Amino acid sequence: MARIFFISAFVLLMASASLAQEAPQENASNPLASVSNVDFRWNFFSADAGDSHDVWIDGAQMLGKKLKLKYELHYRVTDITGVKEHDFEKVVIKPIYFPFQKKLGDKWGLKTAVGFDLVIDASNEDKGIGTGSDQIAPFFGVAFAHGPSGLVLIPLVQHFMDISGPDVSITAARIIALKPLGQKYWAKLDIKLPYDWKRDVWFPTAELQIGYNFNSSWAIYVDGFVGIGKDSPYDVGMGIGLRFKY
Numbered sequence: 001m002a003r004i005f006f007i008s009a010f011v012l013l014m015a016s017a018s019l020a021q022e023a024p025q026e027n028a029s030n031p032l033a034s035v036s037n038v039d040f041r042w043n044f045f046s047a048d049a050g051d052s053h054d055v056w057i058d059g060a061q062m063l064g065k066k067l068k069l070k071y072e073l074h075y076r077v078t079d080i081t082g083v084k085e086h087d088f089e090k091v092v093i094k095p096i097y098f099p100f101q102k103k104l105g106d107k108w109g110l111k112t113a114v115g116f117d118l119v120i121d122a123s124n125e126d127k128g129i130g131t132g133s134d135q136i137a138p139f140f141g142v143a144f145a146h147g148p149s150g151l152v153l154i155p156l157v158q159h160f161m162d163i164s165g166p167d168v169s170i171t172a173a174r175i176i177a178l179k180p181l182g183q184k185y186w187a188k189l190d191i192k193l194p195y196d197w198k199r200d201v202w203f204p205t206a207e208l209q210i211g212y213n214f215n216s217s218w219a220i221y222v223d224g225f226v227g228i229g230k231d232s233p234y235d236v237g238m239g240i241g242l243r244f245k246y
Contacts, residue, residue, distance in 0.1 A: 028060065028243060029188045029209060029221070030152055030178050031070070032113045032143045034098065036062045036246050043239035045225065050080030050128070052234075054089070058241075070094040080128035088122040089130045104144075111143040117158070121165065133165035141174075150180040169197040186211045186221075204228040211243075219243040 026033035038059040045052050056074040063069055072092040078085055096115035103109050117137040125132035139158035145151070154176040162168040172194035180186050188209040195202050205228060211221030225237030 027152075027178055027180070027186055027211075028245060029186065029211065030143065030154060030176070031156075032096070032098070032111060032141055032154055034062060034065070034068065036060055037243055038246075039241050039243045041239060041241040043223065043225070043237055045234035045237035047080075047227075047234040050078055050082075052076055052078035052080065054239075066098045068096040068098070070096060076129045078128050085124075085127035085129060087124045087127055087129050089124065090122055091120045093118045093120075107147050109145045109147065111145070113139075113141045113143070115139060117160070119160075123165075131166065131168065133162040133168045135160050135168055136163050137161070152176075152178040154178070167198055171195050171197070184213050186213075199231075201231040202229065203231040203233060205232055205234070217245050219245065 026035050028035045028037040028039070038057065041054075041056050041058055043054040043056075045054070054074055054076050056072055058070075058072050060068055060070045070092075071094065072090075074089040074091075076086065076089040094115055094117045096113050099112050099114065101109065101111045116139065117135070119133075119135040119137065121130045121132055121134050123132060124130050137158050137160040139156055141154060141156035144153045154174075156174040156176075158172050158174070160168055160170040160172070172192055174190070174192045176191075177189045178186065179188075186209075188207070188211070190207040190209070191204070192206075193202065193204045206226050208224045209221050211219055213219045220243070221241050223237075223239035223241070225234065225239070227234045227236070
């Protein structure tokens with residue numbers, strides 16, 4: 001547990017970083033956006049095996065024009081073992097590098113990204129929390145932005161593998177569509193298609209997010225989740241998030 005608390009301190013330090021920068025124009029719900037933000041999130045998931053609550057910090061810090069560091073700290077409450085348990089689940093540190101951007105004609109733009117997730121598990125799998133595996137997950141993604149409408153389409157592919165603990169080998173395709181709705185609102189559709197090579201199963205999920213910008217610094221959003229198929233990690237879910245952009 002010592003490593004989780006140490007890395008948690010790093011995440012909290014990042015979350016309280018200097019707030020003196022100009023507010024960005026890109027929407028932080030795009031994981032490939034060049035923005036700095038801190039989100040405070042709560043998600044609820046319902047499944048046959050048991051319900052769970054995920055309370056987490058989800059943030060990002062730009063370290064330069066082409067380098068971004070995302071970070072997450074997850075605390076989970078669950079009754080999957082038949083008894084209500086709660087503890088830290090994991091810390092995720094995600095460096096992202098943007099190799100290039102270019103225009104595609106008069107209306108579209110393209111942005112590429114490469115990086116990886118470093119997932120540090122809190123080793124609370126005996127409580128039904130986490131996997132017990134530390135993981136690394138390299139990814140590649142592209143963002144296509146349509147200037148006149150503000151629509152952004154983001155396909156990504158990522159592979160998760162264990163670096164300690166139980167075996168993990170999961171490849172996930174992901175497609176995100178993000179669209180502003182007028183001056184203040186936005187909508188996001190996020191479809192994930194993971195394939196578990198160890199179990200030989202697909203377990204797709206979908207998320208719909210509706211958000212509202214109070215001003216250039218503060219926003220709020222709600223999420224709806226649905227699991228697709230019998231192997232999905234949950235049936236349905238919902239969430240709410242408060243975002244500070246800096």
